Amino acid sequence: MNVSLSLWILTIAGLAALIAVDFFIGRKPHDVSIKEAGIWTAVWIVLAGLFGLGLLVFGGGRPAGEFFAGFITEKSLSVDNLFVFVLIMGKFAVPSQYQRRVLMIGVLIALVLRAGFIAAGAAIIASFSWVFYLFGAFLIWTAWKLIQEARSGGDEEEEFDENKLLKAAERRFGVADRYHGTRLWIRQNGKRVMTPMLVVMLAIGTTDILFALDSIPAIFGLTQDPYIVFTANAFALMGLRQLYFLIGGLLKKLVHLSYGLSVILGFIGVKLVLHALHESGVHVPQIGIPLSLGVICAVLAVTTVTSLLAARRQAADQVRETQAGEEHHEDAPKGRVDA
Numbered sequence: 001m002n003v004s005l006s007l008w009i010l011t012i013a014g015l016a017a018l019i020a021v022d023f024f025i026g027r028k029p030h031d032v033s034i035k036e037a038g039i040w041t042a043v044w045i046v047l048a049g050l051f052g053l054g055l056l057v058f059g060g061g062r063p064a065g066e067f068f069a070g071f072i073t074e075k076s077l078s079v080d081n082l083f084v085f086v087l088i089m090g091k092f093a094v095p096s097q098y099q100r101r102v103l104m105i106g107v108l109i110a111l112v113l114r115a116g117f118i119a120a121g122a123a124i125i126a127s128f129s130w131v132f133y134l135f136g137a138f139l140i141w142t143a144w145k146l147i148q149e150a151r152s153g154g155d156e157e158e159e160f161d162e163n164k165l166l167k168a169a170e171r172r173f174g175v176a177d178r179y180h181g182t183r184l185w186i187r188q189n190g191k192r193v194m195t196p197m198l199v200v201m202l203a204i205g206t207t208d209i210l211f212a213l214d215s216i217p218a219i220f221g222l223t224q225d226p227y228i229v230f231t232a233n234a235f236a237l238m239g240l241r242q243l244y245f246l247i248g249g250l251l252k253k254l255v256h257l258s259y260g261l262s263v264i265l266g267f268i269g270v271k272l273v274l275h276a277l278h279e280s281g282v283h284v285p286q287i288g289i290p291l292s293l294g295v296i297c298a299v300l301a302v303t304t305v306t307s308l309l310a311a312r313r314q315a316a317d318q319v320r321e322t323q324a325g326e327e328h329h330e331d332a333p334k335g336r337v338d339a
Helices: 005-025 034-059 061-091 096-127 131-152 164-173 196-220 226-238 240-253 257-279 289-331
Strands: 185-188 191-194
Touching (some): 061 257, 061 289, 096 196, 196 226
Antiparallel strands (some): 185 191
């Protein structure tokens, strides 16, 4: 798909306008209700759908299919980010009324950093076709690692560890001992220091780099068009903030999410290896976008259903164990008390 510079500028300006509207509407710190989160989640999904339909009308079926496959993949991988966002919010004890602002700025930082990753990935792919072997192998390895982590450490309590960049910034500038509204910098003892608000924004933005290491190769496995890669990432990330408030309480019920994501990453990894072999002149079957989109949607649907069923069974088992414990306590012989 040939994308002119003017279309790039128009697209970025349009995204910036949408973000500005979102920021203006929610500029006053407040607790985000389920209704508000649901409305804005639906808005960003509808906007992504309209953008995909625009690609269908003006670009054809292939770009539209690549966008929808990329958007759904990035959205599903981004849900995994929410687990870390919860840890970060807890680590820095972010007041509930400030969490929306924190997520907005943090996600914007992540989007800018991802744009750099996308530009670098596109340049590497254009120059070295063999990089698809590396991307494919990395995704297959990541898929296996996800399965191993899900099987071994699923019940362990996780903690958020600050990255080196964040620790360096804290040492260089210092951090205030408490939140000062939405202010990012204050003067403390005559020195200009960061507030915890800025620190947690940087934490969310820079931590996303780790997630980009698998999500960017994954979407390049579906399309090599930088324009589609960027827009799919933008729509997936910008809707992530509201999804945090909408399904934050349901995250622990998605017990099979890691398995589903591992299947998707492994599938795309195989697709990349087959594509690399084809580019090298080896006659192998290639996986098309319709099949990719179908597999991704089917895996997510099955993962969601099995997760909710498993969570329901677990809750029922806990209720039965509680009732059995109470009955055992009531049936226990009473101790004799002598007068």
